[in-house]
Amino acid sequence: MRSIDLTAASWRKSSYSNQDGGACVEVSDDFAAAVPVRDSKVPHGPVLVFPAADWSFFVTAVRSGQLGN
Numbered sequence: 001m002r003s004i005d006l007t008a009a010s011w012r013k014s015s016y017s018n019q020d021g022g023a024c025v026e027v028s029d030d031f032a033a034a035v036p037v038r039d040s041k042v043p044h045g046p047v048l049v050f051p052a053a054d055w056s057f058f059v060t061a062v063r064s065g066q067l068g069n
Helices: 054-063
Strands: 025-027 033-037 047-051
Touching: 033 054, 047 054
Parallel strands: none
Antiparallel strands: 025 033, 033 047
């Protein structure tokens, strides 16, 4: 996957993030073909970028409980 410019990306915290400050995952919905993911506690740190179809498969598996605890 080619690199994408994330400077203007808007981020939202995952509903699965921990309210106590741990496990804080943010995603950006600004890109049709890719889903950037980062740690909200380190907003200027590394970002993982997943193909949108793979991210959708992952989210579906999490919601249905296929990945366990």
